[in-house]
């Protein structure tokens with residue numbers, strides 16, 4: 298059994314999640330970002346923006362997040378910046394939501410979608426960078442981008458007229 | 460660090476005086492009220508004395524008080540009990556099948572109504588205004604010849620708004636429709652007179668007023684036709700079969716007695732603390748107060764901060780030793796924002812940043828001061844992480 302701290306929020310989050318939430322890394326914005334990924338969470342309606350700074354060798358030199366969301370969303374945001382920093386774009390794109398969840402020592406099932414937010418934001422930031430630098434966008438990235446955009450529309454519709 | 464509990468609307472600690480009153484009924488006088496021997500009769504006596512105390516609190520007769528296991532049970536009993544009785548009396552013929560509730564009722568009313576809707580009843584949900592108030596005129600208009608019951612809560616558990624139950628009660632009585640009110644949050648905090656307000660059914664619960672959990676009551680006015688949900692040994696006038704939980708009921712009565720004595724003074728004290736806190740919190744830029752500024756429970760504060768999320772906020776507060784609650788989607792098991800906040804016109808993102816602070820008997824001014832010192836800092840920290848603050852800074 299995983300050890301959870303009953304001192305705060307009982308059995309909901311792991312200690313690693315709480316630690317990350319307490320002092321998240323890399324939040325804020327990058328003024329001259331090479332790419333920005335802006336995504337919304339279709340399930341509960343939260344929002345995450347990810348800024349990346351890419352150098353000539355396509356290494357992600359700097360990364361920052363801004364997140365409007367729950368404890369899990371803020372922790373996954375912080376963790377993905379740690380996972381991505383210093384990696385090449387190609388390597389970074391290999392990161393999955395499972396990697397994120399694993400790095401946090403697990404998440405409650407109901408919060409899995411928050412980790413998807415982080416991965417999607419990264420994809421969108423890279424997509425934005427490719428577009429800005431007029432590079433050819435790989436087919437699978439194009440496809441992922443399309444799916445993310447579609448779910449974004451759903452959120453906007455959901456909140457329309459409410 | 461001493462923890463600060465500001466979630467009294469969820470539940471309260473049991474007052475020491477209540478524990479003391481309960482103790483003998485756990486250890487010495489543990490008889491079953493249905494037994495004929497002296498153990499049983501002692502328990503029965505304690506039960507009836509307690510019933511009297513609780514009846515007195517709302518100006519009811521003792522035989523109009525039914526003890527149940529929870530407010531959820533009382534509310535289920537009220538709605539389903541009245542509805543099913545009406546249907547069974549029709550013997551398969553036509554029956555009145557219309558029930559009116561408000562859009563901000565507690566989940567146990569909402570879900571009971573939903574269940575009844577699946578079982579041949581028609582439900583009207585009345586809207587509320589931006590303060591969460593039901594308009595009595597809407598009640599009048601919604602009543603049809605098929606209406607059997609109107610259920611509107613006395614005070615909102617989330618935003619603290621006090622509903623005009625005296626007016627609603629009057630309308631219902633005139634139209635010959637039963638009126639039920641869920642008074643869980645106000646019971647023992649605001650004086651209620653069931654006769655004066657024309658109330659037919661009322662729910663109250665012990666654990667919101669420094670009594671134990673697992674005990675509640677349903678006031679059923681003499682003459683109201685209602686079907687039991689639990690069948691068995693016929694306790695509680697045949698309306699609620701189950702071995703009677705005497706220690707809890709004794710505790711409930713003691714808690715009610717204390718509330719009654721302290722109500723005026725305690726209410727005034729809490730209002731002072733509440734209003735001070737609201738005034739200070741509203742100084743945080745962009746904050747809004749949910750609910751009414753005056754027409755609200757003495758112990759309820761509900762505010763929304765733009766651009767931050769409630770679960771993050773309450774967990775940060777918890778890390779500082781302060782316990783509160785939120786109507787954010789992220790914190791609900793359905794991942795949907797509070798329907799109460801949506802009903803008073805908040806956008807989902809505004810409901811997201813909502814914070815409910817509820818005070819109680821043991822809340823001190825020092826604790827409120829500490830909250831007021833910590834809260835702005837936490838809001839600021841979370842705003843720094845939020846993508847939305849820029850819009851906001853431009854203002």
Ligand code: FES
Pocket residue numbers: 338341342343365366367368369370408411788789790794
């Ligand atoms: S961001 Fe809403 S549940 Fe995590």
